[in-house]
Amino acid sequence: MADQKILEKDQTFASFDFDPRLSRAIAQLEFTHPTLVQAKAIPLALAGKDILARARTGSGKTAAFALPIVQKLLEAKEDPEHEQAIKALILVPTRELAQQVTKHIQKLAVYAKELIRVVNLAGQMAPQLQRPILAEKPDIIVSTPSKVLAHLEADNMNLRESLEMLVIDEADLVLSFGYEQDVRKILTYLPKIYQSFLMSATFTQDIENLKQLVLRKPAILRLEEEEDENDYLTQYMITCSEFEKFLYTFVIIKLKLIRGKIILFVNDIDRCYKLKLFLEQFSIRSCVLNSELPLNSRYHIVEEFNRGIYDYLIASDEATLKGEMDSEDEKDDEDEEQEQSQKNNKKKRGDKEYGVSRGIDFKGAAAVINFDFPTSAKAYTHRVGRTARGGQQGIALSFVVTQEKAVLDKDIAKSAGRGRDFHDDVVYARVESKQKAKGCELKPYSFEKKNVEGFKYRVQDALKQVNKASIQEARIMEIKREILNSEKLKMHFEDKPRDLEFLRHDKAVKPAQIKEHLKRIPSYLMPRVTKPVGSGSRSNNSNVPFTSDKKRRRAQAHSKSGGSKKRKGNPLKVIKRR
Numbered sequence: 001m002a003d004q005k006i007l008e009k010d011q012t013f014a015s016f017d018f019d020p021r022l023s024r025a026i027a028q029l030e031f032t033h034p035t036l037v038q039a040k041a042i043p044l045a046l047a048g049k050d051i052l053a054r055a056r057t058g059s060g061k062t063a064a065f066a067l068p069i070v071q072k073l074l075e076a077k078e079d080p081e082h083e084q085a086i087k088a089l090i091l092v093p094t095r096e097l098a099q100q101v102t103k104h105i106q107k108l109a110v111y112a113k114e115l116i117r118v119v120n121l122a123g124q125m126a127p128q129l130q131r132p133i134l135a136e137k138p139d140i141i142v143s144t145p146s147k148v149l150a151h152l153e154a155d156n157m158n159l160r161e162s163l164e165m166l167v168i169d170e171a172d173l174v175l176s177f178g179y180e181q182d183v184r185k186i187l188t189y190l191p192k193i194y195q196s197f198l199m200s201a202t203f204t205q206d207i208e209n210l211k212q213l214v215l216r217k218p219a220i221l222r223l224e225e226e227e228d229e230n231d232y233l234t235q236y237m238i239t240c241s242e243f244e245k246f247l248y249t250f251v252i253i254k255l256k257l258i259r260g261k262i263i264l265f266v267n268d269i270d271r272c273y274k275l276k277l278f279l280e281q282f283s284i285r286s287c288v289l290n291s292e293l294p295l296n297s298r299y300h301i302v303e304e305f306n307r308g309i310y311d312y313l314i315a316s317d318e319a320t321l322k323g324e325m326d327s328e329d330e331k332d333d334e335d336e337e338q339e340q341s342q343k344n345n346k347k348k349r350g351d352k353e354y355g356v357s358r359g360i361d362f363k364g365a366a367a368v369i370n371f372d373f374p375t376s377a378k379a380y381t382h383r384v385g386r387t388a389r390g391g392q393q394g395i396a397l398s399f400v401v402t403q404e405k406a407v408l409d410k411d412i413a414k415s416a417g418r419g420r421d422f423h424d425d426v427v428y429a430r431v432e433s434k435q436k437a438k439g440c441e442l443k444p445y446s447f448e449k450k451n452v453e454g455f456k457y458r459v460q461d462a463l464k465q466v467n468k469a470s471i472q473e474a475r476i477m478e479i480k481r482e483i484l485n486s487e488k489l490k491m492h493f494e495d496k497p498r499d500l501e502f503l504r505h506d507k508a509v510k511p512a513q514i515k516e517h518l519k520r521i522p523s524y525l526m527p528r529v530t531k532p533v534g535s536g537s538r539s540n541n542s543n544v545p546f547t548s549d550k551k552r553r554r555a556q557a558h559s560k561s562g563g564s565k566k567r568k569g570n571p572l573k574v575i576k577r578r
Contacts, residue, residue, distance in 0.1 A: 019074040022111075022112075041068075049217075052218045065169070066101070067108065073087060077116075086139070086159060086163060089165070090140065090169060091169065092170060093170050093174045095144065098123075102119075119140070121142070124295050128154075134157045149182045165196075168183070168214065198215060248452070254284065261310075262313070264313070266317070269292055272290050277466045282519060283519040287305070288316075301313070362386045366393075368396045402424070403423040
């Protein structure tokens, strides 16, 4: 077994004997050693086997199916009798992921772009406008299931005669987003024989059912990386009140107690702008990501965050409110409540195919902060999976409003739309139980009260400026601005792509009033000892920074005073009158 691990570490992409054009693209992307899922899946895929692969987020599942597809297409193009037709269909759960997969395949086929054409159908363009694109018979189609089904039912494309490969990426999320019936209908339009790939981060009973429909004698890969992901992800929690969420967020960001890019998750769109407006009071720039924004803007925001243009991204994880149930935690018999919940969710505005906690490839996130605790243990797992990816260290910090703490600030909780009886105790207990079963621990992230207390009044002052009216104004202003950026400037950016560098999504949305004194922190409020956590270092402490080390402080004070010398005089008594 040890020899096998050494072999996998030494293995390179050259061992797969890819087409020279594909090998050149791989080298350009600086891919050297395949990940575990790639090393196992690619040879099986090239041999024509159906594959069911489970691997954690960030393990390289996209390349594991994209590389064999491109290679097989390049081989088929060498045949002089080859006919142009749709050969591969890739189903994904969200439009954002469709964009990312499409771009990834285009990079792999960059030296054969005249031969291999990939089309993303998941955009906002109406199906009838996409019909001419499909008439040209692209080689690869990437889309959400609903859009593919619409084209099949409208007879805009015929897959029964030509399709050779089917991929369902993030299969567990495809099912949890309610696409199961769409997938079943799509299968009726496909030929009897084709190669299938099911890629997922988890194996559930729904995945097992889908396997029976899609796969034929599959190779099942239950892959875990050689190093335990627990070694990379450190999870913390803070029991706090609604007000303390804002207080602690301010302290963490303003004093840079966690360094690097941070994703802050909230549970609805209004909370996005409440938190953004609050941070603006202290001149902290952030961008928001939610289902109301146009698709082009959402994709550009993710790309800019990945490039390091923005440090703080506030994302509304609305998927947790779309009737998502912890099926493995509990089965509710109260069907009426579930139906009512689904009806309420249908009334919500926004893109129903939008998803943040899963399906989007965030790169280099040093930390995830659950500003609002997720509504299910599954959603928690998906959120914290946005950090500690690709062998990098990461921190997950969750604010947990206990029932006891909720009583302390009923008015704030009510104004936040959370109700007077809102608390996270039940869901947190399930999350804690699940994490313990995996060998993980949610450590307490403690603040020393006297160090934080000095910031309390500044935070209260800032929150007073963020009311319902300013939140609605900011929400409307942001949507108008992003629609303008997304639509009217689209052609301009196609002609001049470099101008995209000047398009920023973290501009202030300007609440009613910003007080200048909140921008800076007076020196007298700064704690004596703060130890920021770097994104690249492991922390073995049970408590994260902003805690006191009394012995070290006494030693420092003792050395500065020259041993046992005492301070002379009272500074307030030596002030001379003029």
